[in-house]
Amino acid sequence: AEFIELAQRYAAALQSADAETPGVADWEAIVALGERLVAAGQHGLPGFSTDELHAQIASDYNTLGNALDTQGDKEAALAAYARAVELQPDFAMWRRNQAGTLIELGRLADARTALAAARALDPDAARLPQLAADPAAAQAAAPSP
Numbered sequence: 001a002e003f004i005e006l007a008q009r010y011a012a013a014l015q016s017a018d019a020e021t022p023g024v025a026d027w028e029a030i031v032a033l034g035e036r037l038v039a040a041g042q043h044g045l046p047g048f049s050t051d052e053l054h055a056q057i058a059s060d061y062n063t064l065g066n067a068l069d070t071q072g073d074k075e076a077a078l079a080a081y082a083r084a085v086e087l088q089p090d091f092a093m094w095r096r097n098q099a100g101t102l103i104e105l106g107r108l109a110d111a112r113t114a115l116a117a118a119r120a121l122d123p124d125a126a127r128l129p130q131l132a133a134d135p136a137a138a139q140a141a142a143p144s145p
Contacts, residue, residue: 027064058088092122103134
């Protein structure tokens with residue numbers, strides 16, 4: 001009963017949240033509810049799929065990461081993208097978004113690693129060619145040591 005109530009609160013929060021112009025506080029609350037669902041671990045409950053829950057919460061973390069990135073908190077955005085990858089490691093978009101933020105931070109070796117992982121998962125993923133060019137352009141523009 002407690003799990004069902006928590007799942008209903010989570011679904012209601014998702015439905016009322018704005019994914020197009022996400023607010024950090026709203027999405028932090030959503031991922032907190034999602035993490036509580038994961039921790040509850042209702043494996044085997046009829047109609048419940050752990051994989052689907054992980055995919056949804058990964059998407060929530062990605063949205064939170066996007067909101068944090070837009071707000072200028074790049075390190076917190078990277079942490080959100082990293083959690084999305086933990087929850088759904090086989091989805092290229094989370095790694096692609098990591099790469100974009102890593103490029104913005106000048107962490108080019110890490111960005112290349114994230115891009116390679118994204119490319120391995122989905123070679124035709126949107127923005128990959130643009131992002132793959134960005135580390136090279138950023139490195140070329142950097143002053144020599």
